[in-house]
Every structure is written in C-alpha cells, then in structure tokens.
Amino acid sequence: MENQYTRNKLIEVTQKMLLNGVNVKQLTARRISSEAGTNLAMINYCFKSKDELIKIAVDNIISREFKEYYHNDDNGSAKIRLRNLLIYTSRITVKYKELTKASMPYLLLQEEIKIPLRILSLIKKHFNSTKTDKECRVIAFDIVCLLQLVFYRDEEFNRYAGIDINDEKQLTEFIDMQLDLLLPEV
Template sequence: MVPRNDAKKAIVDATIELIQESGGNIEELTVRTIAERSNVGIGLINYHFQTKENLIEVSVQQIIGEVISKFKPDMNGNLNRIEQLKNVVKSVADFLAGNPSVARISILGDFKTPKTFDNTMQTVKGFGLSLKDVNFPDKDKTLLMFMITSVLQAVFLRRELSEELFGYQFDDKVQRDRFIDVIMNYMKWEGTDSNE
C-alpha cells in the first residue's frame, strides 16, 4: 500500500493514467479500478475526493493544465498578428474536438468553480500571447481573448445546436476552421495593426 501522505498524488496519477488509457471515456472508470491502480483503499479515495466525479474533475484539470503549459503554437512569422491568433485558436479548437470528454469536464469544472488561474483563464492568457507585441491596452486585449475563449467553449459544448443554428459542424476540421475565421473576422481589432 502507498503511504497515506503520498496517497492523494498516487490516486490522481492513477486516475490520469486511466483517463488517458480510456481515450477520455470516463464512464469506464470505477473507483475500484482507480484504487487498484493507485494501490490504495477505496476509503482513502472517498476521504480525499468524496466522489468519483470530484476526483475525475481534479485529474482532468491537471491534464488540461499540463497540455496548456506545453502548448507551443506554430507562429508563422509571415502572418500578421490576427492570422497568428487565428492559428492558435484553431489549434485549441482541434484539441477540444479531439478530446471531447476531457475538454467537457475541464470547461464545466471551470464554470462550476471559476478561479483566476483556471484552465479557461490560462487559455485566455495563451491567446493573449499571440498579441503580446501589439500596442493594445491589456484589459481590452484580455476581454477580446475572453470573448474568443467563451465563444469557442459555447460552440464546443453545444455542437449539435451550433450546427443547427450556424451551419458549421464543430467536429469537421474544415468547417470548424471556417467558423473560427468568421468569428475572428467579426471581432473589432481597433488599436491593432493587423498587418504587423
């Protein structure tokens, strides 16, 4: 058995491994399987996390946090800042489409218990890096990046309705990219030189 003071980390690590092995299909995970993988008793899982849902949310937030910290978008120097930002937004949308279970848990977790540095705000910050050299007030830049993030999350969470309303299939890369182009083109980029 894992020593009690190491148990919480062992439980989260085991849960992350199982989530990744299942391809994000969290319905397959059981507390018993997590306990066996982490080499702890079920009671210790309940003590630290109360519910399987809480444990999965903590684990998914850690997965997404690691993805965000390693995310290095292709910043093509031949593109203006807005086109570079579009590429970054498309990369994040590709992650959402490719990891729907994990992404859904992360987004809904951020909605449920918003924090200054949750995954949503880390995404906002990451988008802002695309415009870091642009002469644009930071608060306005953050607001624009938050708007982009919010639209992306809403369209992802409501994929079927979004397709019905807007005519774009989020799960189709070409249509998803086209939708992002439309959204980005409607944004007001006053104060930026999109030719930079």
C-alpha cells in the first residue's frame, strides 16, 4: 500500500512539474524524488526507469483531453471515423509537443505495442473481411508508428517531405494522404 502511495506521489509530482513548465531535460530522477519527498531509489523500485515514470505522467496529462472525445459512434464510414480520431489525437499530440517528444523514445522502443490496437477495429470494419487479421494489424501498426515518428522528428520530416505537421491544415492533409495510401476504398 505504501509503495502504491509512493508511486502515485511520484507520478503526481512529475505531472505537476511538467505542467509548470519544467523542461523534460531538467527533470532528473534526483529532482523528482526530492520534490516528492522520497528516496531516489524509489523511482527505479516503482517504475522500470525514469523514462517510464515520465511516459506515465505524460499519458495522464494527455488522457484528460481524450475524455471529451468518443470514437465509438456510428457517424460515417469506418475510414471517416478513423480519420477523425487520428486528427483529434494528432492535435493533442501537437498541443503537448514537448511532453510527447519526451515520452516517445520509451513508447517506440520499450513499451508493449498496444496503441495500434485502439484503431484496429476501425481498420477491420473498413476492409470488411477482405484483409486478414494479420494484414489489418500491420496496417494499424504502419499508421501509428509513422505518426509517432513524424511527431518525434517533426522538423526533419518537414525538411524531407515539405509537410509541417504543426500546421493543422498540413497535418490533416498528411493524415488523409496516409489513409488514402493504406486504406483504399474496397
């Protein structure tokens, strides 16, 4: 029970520091544990690493934004619903750009692959049994991973492709382009 309290306290303090503008690069384990009033070793005891702690704190901050969005409605085709979800998600990612960039390496390289599962049902509905489960999973993975990488390397991607994902119009066009390539009309 005490470990859960310490874990929650570390997450709460990390979120507070991030929301108060502390630069992620200045967010050391020592600084977090000091602010939380805990032993430095508790970060590695309660989490796999400081990076996991930061990722959880960022997820908590961003998840508040998602409470306003529900994509389980039946308005439009599966592709339109997926498009709307990706645009909404991308706007939040851009809004919290510095925070999401901080958690992206952990998300891409260490966390279990689960974000593509959030869009898998819409992809399956779009293809209506013309693609196997495996093919749909690869498509979901392609969509999510490309977006994550583009958000993480936004400036380099802009230089490479001439698409500024920080500009809402260009971001929407990019998502439409990606969906047209990966989810052609069946």
